[in-house]
Amino acid sequence: MALSHAILVSLLDRAHSGYDLAKRFDRTVGFFWPVSHQQIYQELHKLAAAGRVRAETVTQSERPNRIVYELTDDGRRVLDQWLTEPTEPPSFKEELLVKLFALDDGNRDSLLAEIGSRRQRHADRLARYDAIMAEHYPQPETLNARRRGRYLGLRMGILTERTTLAWCDEALALLSLPVPVPAPQAAATPAAARPRRKPATR
Amino acid sequence: MALSHAILVSLLDRAHSGYDLAKRFDRTVGFFWPVSHQQIYQELHKLAAAGRVRAETVTQSERPNRIVYELTDDGRRVLDQWLTEPTEPPSFKEELLVKLFALDDGNRDSLLAEIGSRRQRHADRLARYDAIMAEHYPQPETLNARRRGRYLGLRMGILTERTTLAWCDEALALLSLPVPVPAPQAAATPAAARPRRKPATR
DNA sequence: AGGCTCATGTAAACGGTTACATGATTAC
DNA sequence: GTAATCATGTAACCGTTTACATGAGCCT
Numbered sequence: 001m002a003l004s005h006a007i008l009v010s011l012l013d014r015a016h017s018g019y020d021l022a023k024r025f026d027r028t029v030g031f032f033w034p035v036s037h038q039q040i041y042q043e044l045h046k047l048a049a050a051g052r053v054r055a056e057t058v059t060q061s062e063r064p065n066r067i068v069y070e071l072t073d074d075g076r077r078v079l080d081q082w083l084t085e086p087t088e089p090p091s092f093k094e095e096l097l098v099k100l101f102a103l104d105d106g107n108r109d110s111l112l113a114e115i116g117s118r119r120q121r122h123a124d125r126l127a128r129y130d131a132i133m134a135e136h137y138p139q140p141e142t143l144n145a146r147r148r149g150r151y152l153g154l155r156m157g158i159l160t161e162r163t164t165l166a167w168c169d170e171a172l173a174l175l176s177l178p179v180p181v182p183a184p185q186a187a188a189t190p191a192a193a194r195p196r197r198k199p200a201t202r
Numbered sequence: 203m204a205l206s207h208a209i210l211v212s213l214l215d216r217a218h219s220g221y222d223l224a225k226r227f228d229r230t231v232g233f234f235w236p237v238s239h240q241q242i243y244q245e246l247h248k249l250a251a252a253g254r255v256r257a258e259t260v261t262q263s264e265r266p267n268r269i270v271y272e273l274t275d276d277g278r279r280v281l282d283q284w285l286t287e288p289t290e291p292p293s294f295k296e297e298l299l300v301k302l303f304a305l306d307d308g309n310r311d312s313l314l315a316e317i318g319s320r321r322q323r324h325a326d327r328l329a330r331y332d333a334i335m336a337e338h339y340p341q342p343e344t345l346n347a348r349r350r351g352r353y354l355g356l357r358m359g360i361l362t363e364r365t366t367l368a369w370c371d372e373a374l375a376l377l378s379l380p381v382p383v384p385a386p387q388a389a390a391t392p393a394a395a396r397p398r399r400k401p402a403t404r
Numbered sequence: 405a406g407g408c409t410c411a412t413g414t415a416a417a418c419g420g421t422t423a424c425a426t427g428a429t430t431a432c
Numbered sequence: 433g434t435a436a437t438c439a440t441g442t443a444a445c446c447g448t449t450t451a452c453a454t455g456a457g458c459c460t
Contacts, residue, residue: 002297003419009304019439029303032296039420041441062429064439083301084312089323092294094234095204097358099285101231102211103351110286111351121291145381149305149313152373156299163365171354179347205447221411241448243413264457266411 003043004052006033008071008079011053013146015070018044028150031157032090044069052078100171105179112175119168126161129154205245206254208235210273210281213255217272220246230352233359234292246271254280302373307381314377321370328363331356 006029010021021044022037029035044067047053052075058066071079096118103111137143137151208231212223223246224239231237246269249255254277260268273281298320305313339345339353 002295002300006300009300012304017439018441029300032294032299034293034295036421037439038422038441060439063437064426064428066439079304080309083304083309087297087301087316087320089320089327090294090296090298091236092234092292093204093236094292094358095289096292097234097355098204098208098211098231099289100351100354102214102281102285104347107282107285108347114289118289118291125291140376141379142382144384145306145310148376148381149302152302152369152376153299155372156296156369159365159369160362163361167354167358167361170357174342174350174354177343179350180344182346219411220413238449239411240413240450247413262411266454266456268411 002033002082003035003039004047005079005082006035007040007043007047008052008075008082011069011071011075012079015056015068017058017066017068019066021069028153032153047075051075103175108175112172115168115171115175119165119172122161122164122168126158126165129158129161133158204235204284205237205241206249207281207284208237209242209245209249210254210277210284213271213273213277214281217258217270219260219268219270221268223271230355234355249277253277305377310377314374317370317373317377321367321374324363324366324370328360328367331360331363335360 006025007021010016010024010029016024018037018041021040022035025033025035025040044053044055048055048069052072053069054072056068056070058068060066096114099111099114133154137147137154140148140151140155143151208227209223212218212226212231218226220239220243223242224237227235227237227242246255246257250257250271254274255271256274258270258272260270262268298316301313301316335356339349339356342350342353342357345353
């Protein structure tokens, strides 16, 4: 429901072509709302058909023509309306945590390795975000409204990456710790013979 | 690609019916991999057709019959294979941050209100997670491998909610701060007459 | 009487991903 | 010569969401 809105938001400042939007998304809104170029082109057609954006072809020599899209008054109205509607907390799908549900002594090492490589990726991201912050958002209190909103997006990214890094460190430490030896009575008893009591879930 | 795997993971400990799985997901894996009951039923059919689970009907009087699914050796193999494959960082879609990209003086109050209500929801979640942690995971070092994995999932949930709460507080504080008055020279100049220099994006 | 829990499903619609397609220019 | 950049798209597929369906028993 919000892909169209993400595009409208990106057109707020000025008109863009589909190609521009695709590149812009990669650096900005795309961090919290990933979108492919195919989606953008198709959605722009729909938005134009619905009268929320106006298309204008810019003829170019030496380069393919561009089709530049601009917000209409109606588009602006739809956008403002959307902003007042309540938002659901993000549903995040974390494959790694699903995998950890299957953790046992047999797969411990491969999961440890995976957490390690994830740690690295998050550290890289954090470094990139920190660099953008230092360069573009020195003192958030002095920013105007629009730029404050963008600052807060970046800020969320930084806090998230820091938290994830800290979690990776905890996870690596915990998984490296030896697992306590299970109670000795189980040693010689065949599995099928042991009484099965209803185990507490969780 | 991982819905089937999330189900296989849930069947690791013991056999479950679709109905059981749906309820179980809500409390466990569903936090990092949300799934509806329709998806579960359909996926169970596919998994059974592929020989990764074995279905058994349990006849009940007074209640509808249950169809209970159990991991096969092949299912276990597929699961173990999947665990060794690398994982992408989660792509999270945060509508609220998209909205903040459109922040201006006209919508500041409604966005402030929305951040406030989101703050509350995250505080509630954190309280629930803390309660589960206190009750089920007193000392993580003493847990066996399987339960350590689950502990780490919960731990991630707690860290995430804490971080989000802190971000909400920052956002509320920043948006409540008065926006600095723009440079006075713009006061009487008509917008069209002002020179338009290429503004720095970001 | 109305709503919840147990228990399973089908069907349509929507949204997103992957693959394929074209073609000129510029940089290495 | 090869790859990347600019610039736009179509088509098939897959995964997810929403709506609809059934029916008994239990609780208030």
